[in-house]
Amino acid sequence: MADSEAPISPPAAEALPVFTPINLVLLSLLAFLIYTRIRPKPPIVLPKAPPPTVFRVFTPPELLPYNGTNHMPVYLAVRGKIFDVTSGRNFYGPGGPYENFAGRDASRGLACGSFDEEMLTKDLEGPLDTLQDLGPEEMEALQGWEERFNDKYLIIGELVPIGSEKVNKAKGAEA
Numbered sequence: 001m002a003d004s005e006a007p008i009s010p011p012a013a014e015a016l017p018v019f020t021p022i023n024l025v026l027l028s029l030l031a032f033l034i035y036t037r038i039r040p041k042p043p044i045v046l047p048k049a050p051p052p053t054v055f056r057v058f059t060p061p062e063l064l065p066y067n068g069t070n071h072m073p074v075y076l077a078v079r080g081k082i083f084d085v086t087s088g089r090n091f092y093g094p095g096g097p098y099e100n101f102a103g104r105d106a107s108r109g110l111a112c113g114s115f116d117e118e119m120l121t122k123d124l125e126g127p128l129d130t131l132q133d134l135g136p137e138e139m140e141a142l143q144g145w146e147e148r149f150n151d152k153y154l155i156i157g158e159l160v161p162i163g164s165e166k167v168n169k170a171k172g173a174e175a
């Protein structure tokens with residue numbers, strides 16, 4: 001074979017440097033991704049849940065402590081339905097403009113557009129306010145408030161007079 005026909009071997013591939021800046025960036029990115037996957041996660045601490053609100057019956061004296069004092073939730077009753085108005089503490093809590101309604105049957109006051117003391121049922125041991133002496137305008141106003149409360153607050157119970165059968169039933173169910 002003539003010299004001129006000798007196979008020409010390809011030039012040896014030039015060894016590429018491994019530690020180029022781009023490789024270093026990619027490597028650190030990879031290392032960071034792996035680290036985020038395997039790093040120990042701190043235990044998840046959930047905020048303390050509020051005590052569960054269970055539908056129950058209240059007599060007027062039982063409702064009374066729920067007036068926002070002593071860090072108590074704020075409840076008020078409208079036509080027998082008890083609303084948890086704690087999120088409206090600014091309105092109904094101690095020092096609020098409607099604090100008289102807290103822990104009480106607010107029906108008459110809402111119907112008459114007055115938060116005066118005389119709107120509240122005096123005798124907590126007696127029958128509930130039937131509102132029967134109120135006129136159509138007052139009842140309409142009350143309905144408006146009730147709708148607003150239905151939209152805004154959770155109903156957590158029912159107001160019943162002392163001696164109501166419902167009190168006994170509820171006590172029996174608890175036992």
Ligand code: HEM
Pocket residue numbers: 085088091098109110111112113114115152
């Ligand atoms: C001097 C007159 C009054 C003024 C200037 C006044 C002002 C207000 C204001 C600014 C709000 C807040 C509205 C909102 O952000 O949703 C409010 C809500 C309320 N007002 Fe009055 N008010 C007055 C009279 C009354 C009266 C006489 C009653 C009695 C029934 C009353 C009962 C309420 C109630 C129940 C709420 C709703 C609070 C809630 O959303 O839980 N207000 N009032």
